[in-house]
Amino acid sequence: MKMITKAVLLTSVIALAACSNKSDFEGDDFTDLNASSGANAGANAGIIPGSAGDPTSIAFFQQSVGDRVLFEVDQSSLTAQGRATLDGQTGWLMTNSDYTAIIEGHADEQGTREYNVALGERRANAVRDYLVSKGVPSSRLRVVSFGKERPIEVCSAEGCYAKNRRAVTVLAAGLTG
Amino acid sequence: MTLRVLIAVLAIFTLPFAALAQNGPLRIEITEGVVEPMPFAAPNFVAENPAANEFAERLARVVVSDLAGTGLFREVPRDAYISQITSFDAPVQYADWKAINAQALVTGAVNVNGNSVNVKFRVYDVFSGTEIGSGLQFAGTTQGWRRMAHKVADQVYTRITGEQPYFDSRVVYVSEQGPKDKRRKRLAIMDYDGANVQYLTGSEHLVLAPRFSPTGDRVLYTSYETGFPRIYVLDVGSVQRRVLESQEGSMSFAPRFSPNGQTVVYSLASGGNTDIYRMDVASGSSTRLTSAPSIETAPSYSPDGSQIVFESDRSGSQQIYIMSANGGEAKRISFGNGRYGTPVWSPRGDLIAFTKQSKGRFHIGVMRTDGSEERLLTASFLDEGPTWSPNGRVIMFTRETQGASGASSLYSVDISGRNLKRIPTDGGASDPSWSPLQR
Numbered sequence: 354m355k356m357i358t359k360a361v362l363l364t365s366v367i368a369l370a371a372c373s374n375k376s377d378f379e380g381d382d383f384t385d386l387n388a389s390s391g392a393n394a395g396a397n398a399g400i401i402p403g404s405a406g407d408p409t410s411i412a413f414f415q416q417s418v419g420d421r422v423l424f425e426v427d428q429s430s431l432t433a434q435g436r437a438t439l440d441g442q443t444g445w446l447m448t449n450s451d452y453t454a455i456i457e458g459h460a461d462e463q464g465t466r467e468y469n470v471a472l473g474e475r476r477a478n479a480v481r482d483y484l485v486s487k488g489v490p491s492s493r494l495r496v497v498s499f500g501k502e503r504p505i506e507v508c509s510a511e512g513c514y515a516k517n518r519r520a521v522t523v524l525a526a527g528l529t530g
Numbered sequence: 531m532t533l534r535v536l537i538a539v540l541a542i543f544t545l546p547f548a549a550l551a552q553n554g555p556l557r558i559e560i561t562e563g564v565v566e567p568m569p570f571a572a573p574n575f576v577a578e579n580p581a582a583n584e585f586a587e588r589l590a591r592v593v594v595s596d597l598a599g600t601g602l603f604r605e606v607p608r609d610a611y612i613s614q615i616t617s618f619d620a621p622v623q624y625a626d627w628k629a630i631n632a633q634a635l636v637t638g639a640v641n642v643n644g645n646s647v648n649v650k651f652r653v654y655d656v657f658s659g660t661e662i663g664s665g666l667q668f669a670g671t672t673q674g675w676r677r678m679a680h681k682v683a684d685q686v687y688t689r690i691t692g693e694q695p696y697f698d699s700r701v702v703y704v705s706e707q708g709p710k711d712k713r714r715k716r717l718a719i720m721d722y723d724g725a726n727v728q729y730l731t732g733s734e735h736l737v738l739a740p741r742f743s744p745t746g747d748r749v750l751y752t753s754y755e756t757g758f759p760r761i762y763v764l765d766v767g768s769v770q771r772r773v774l775e776s777q778e779g780s781m782s783f784a785p786r787f788s789p790n791g792q793t794v795v796y797s798l799a800s801g802g803n804t805d806i807y808r809m810d811v812a813s814g815s816s817t818r819l820t821s822a823p824s825i826e827t828a829p830s831y832s833p834d835g836s837q838i839v840f841e842s843d844r845s846g847s848q849q850i851y852i853m854s855a856n857g858g859e860a861k862r863i864s865f866g867n868g869r870y871g872t873p874v875w876s877p878r879g880d881l882i883a884f885t886k887q888s889k890g891r892f893h894i895g896v897m898r899t900d901g902s903e904e905r906l907l908t909a910s911f912l913d914e915g916p917t918w919s920p921n922g923r924v925i926m927f928t929r930e931t932q933g934a935s936g937a938s939s940l941y942s943v944d945i946s947g948r949n950l951k952r953i954p955t956d957g958g959a960s961d962p963s964w965s966p967l968q969r
Contacts, residue, residue: 389937427847429802455757462930465871465885465914466843466961467784467797468737468848470759471804471825474781478802497758498781498799502736508711525754 384435386440409449411524422480424518427464429475431483437479440523443487450493456480457521458498461514466500473520480520556634556655556662558602567604568633568690570597573615574610575638575649582642585675589640589649593646593678595723596697597636597686600924601949606632618650620652626904627656634662636686645671649678663689676725677968686969694921697722700965701926702740702749702766703916705729706938706958713958717751719766722919722964724954730769739915739961740764743787746965749772750785750794761785761796763811775809775816782807784827788855789835794820795855797827806840819857830874831855831898839863839873839882839899850884852899863901872915876897876922877966881945883925894927896945907947913961920967926953928960 356379414420419442422435431439446452456464458467458477485491504512534739556567572594597603618639627635638651652665666685670678677698684695705718705727717732717740719812720726730749731737738759740751749764755773759781764771775782780800787794788808795808804825809816820826824844831838831857837851845862848869853860866868868888875882879899884894886906893915897904912930919925919942926942929952938960939954951957 462912462936463890464887465828465841465848467827468825468843468871469785470738470781471797471799471827474799474804475802475825482802495779499736499754500738502713502738504711507934507936509934509936 362508390402411526414442414445414449414522418442419522421519421521423515424476424520426461426514426518427472429479431479435480436483439483440487441485443484443489446484446489446493452524452526453493453495455523455525456484456494456496457503457523458496459503459517459519460501460519461517462501462504462509463514464501469500470498471500473500476518476520480522486524541611550742556658556690567598567602569604569606569631570634570636571606571608571611571627571632572597572636572638573608573611575640575651576615578618578639578641579643582640582647585640585642585672589638589675589679589682590636592676593636593638593651593683593686596680596683599723599949599951600687601944602687603634606630607651618652622654622656624654624656624659627654628757632656634686634690636682638682642672645673647672647675647678649682651682652687653689676721676864680721683917693923695967696919696921696924698968699920700746700968701940701953702730702742702961702965703955703962704737704740704938704960705955706960707733710934710936715960717749717764718959719749720955721945727956730764730766731771737775739784739963741786741963742965744789744791746968748787748791749963750787750796752783756806759783761794763794774811774814784829786830788831789833795829795831795838797829804855806838817857819853820860828872833877833879834874839875841871841873848887850882850897850901863897863899864904865901874916874918876918877920878922881922883918885914885916885927894925894943896925907943907945908941908950913941915962917962917964919964926962926964928962930960 400406403410405416419438422438454476458473460472480495481496504517506516548941564716572590574587574590577583582752594605598605613623622890635654636657641648647670650667652664655662668678668681680698681752684697688695699722701722702719704715707714714733715737717730717737719728736754738752747766751762752759753762760773761775761782762771763774780798782796785794785796787941793808797804798807803823804827805820806826806829807816807818824842826842829838829840836855837852838855841848842851848871849862850864850870850873851860851862868886870884870886872885873882881896883896886895891909893906894908894913894916895906911932914928916925916927924942924944928938929941930936930938937958940959940962943950
């Protein structure tokens with residue numbers, strides 16, 4: 354028997370510095386919200402600008418208007434409750450015209466990764482289309498889907514899934530170019 | 531944050547050995563269903579010089595791990611040995627190996643000179659007292675010693691099963707850290723058995739579903755680097771990446787290379803509709819392949835590049851379809867109960883692996899390309915995302931456990947449905963993509 358195999362060896366070592374960038378989402382601008390309920394913050398309360406008592410604030414939008422709508426399993430059609438929330442969002446966005454928004458679509462964990470990205474995009478667009486139909490300029494809205502990648506509730510039960518099947522209207526100050 | 535990544539690229543070129551003797555009596559016919567693994571012995575390799583001592587046992591251990599890991603072979607415990615192998619060229623005492631019922635015997639020798647390693651091996655059919663194939667020799671480096679063990683095991687596997695090898699291969703995947711609602715993900719690459727992990731990206735941006743190019747030199751993946759999902763291509767050697775698809779106002783994901791590596795097929799979502807596109811990598815020009823109002827995603831080419839299998843919910847639920855690589859009419863192939871997604875064409879062309887959801891459970895399964903002979907290989911709370919071993923015998927996939935502390939890991943299973951096992955990874959892991967056999 355023969356030892357017949359020759360081998361050639363090539364080794365290269367390449368060191369590379371990966372880029373760094375700021376966090377890509379998670380709403381870094383929205384920390385330190387005043388915990389007090391907007392509903393209890395009367396005109397005499399001495400409203401702190403930017404707090405939940407300030408009706409032009411992001412906190413007010415999140416807590417009193419409602420920044421999210423929920424969806425049935427594998428559905429992207431808006432519920433009656435969802436439409437009511439979006440009517441509130443429309444009113445707020447029309448009044449506070451300096452804000453743009455990214456609508457984030459999400460899915461629960463019961464589904465494959467790619468399908469859930471597509472499903473989240475459907476949900477985000479259902480919200481976007483509704484807001485535009487009610488008069489919000491489409492130039493102020495963008496959509497993104499996170500599929501099942503960003504659950505807010507972590508249990509594996511319908512109580513959590515129902516909250517994760519959502520589209521969240523995330524505000525940003527200033528019109529984008 | 532700066533991440534420094536060291537990648538060692540090791541290329542071993544082997545000449546085909548002249549005397550293929552694969553018609554001996556010692557043979558595992560995998561297709562007939564192996565119930566009882568074949569007992570074999572692989573004693574420590576013979577160290578031919580002092581510098582080789584540290585590799586003598588390690589090489590044999592990896593060979594054993596590769597072979598036993600298939601479920602087709604079983605190692606005879608070393609404390610049963612009657613003979614020891616102290617010389618690579620001395621005649622084998624077959625009676626001593628017969629007595630402990632080792633049907634196959636793998637012997638090896640290693641020689642280390644500075645950074646270079648030379649490995650020789652032979653495979654014996656103990657009961658017929660003959661050598662299977664010829665002795666073979668590989669050269670490599672001390673850092674690349676595991677690859678040399680995989681090469682040896684690949685040869686043994688091929689000579690005894692008649693199947694193509696797969697041990698000398700890598701897996702690119704998503705490494706996961708942190709709790710379920712704040713999970714951090716980054717791309718990682720490792721040997722097929724979980725060794726030699728290297729990170730290809732940082733975890734500051736969400737990344738999904740890396741996919742190897744047909745030669746294993748590039749990886750397609752989806753990153754949220756811009757805040758929106760977009761397809762990137764990363765060079766494994768240099769770790770340089772560039773965005774491949776960046777159409778404003780849309781999202782792109784689920785990319786895969788064509789078999790010739792010149793085209794990428796992927797999904798683009800815009801205006802609430804996801805369709806399949808293909809892009810010429812060199813020119814960047816893209817062509818739309820589907821135009822239904824439903825979700826079309828997870829495309830995968832046939833090995834000859836002429837067809838694409840994908841999933842669509844055009845019927846009302848996720849099902850698997852096949853169309854021409856140029857688009858046009860698609861034929862549904864999945865008709866069982868439940869939802870079918872993430873189809874992947876096997877490298878042999880005969881099977882489609884998929885994820886199935888049925889009655890609240892997830893399965894990895896395979897079916898023929900006409901949808902017949904569906905077989906489910908796994909069942910759990912959440913299994914998804916199959917990828918094929920280079921020889922089409924094994925499927926790796928993601929398994930996620932349920933509940934608040936749920937985490938992902940990589941598992942593999944033989945296409946017979948046997949030999950389900952977890953691939954060891956440091957922390958959570960998902961979305962594996964198996965490389966071709968390394969050259």
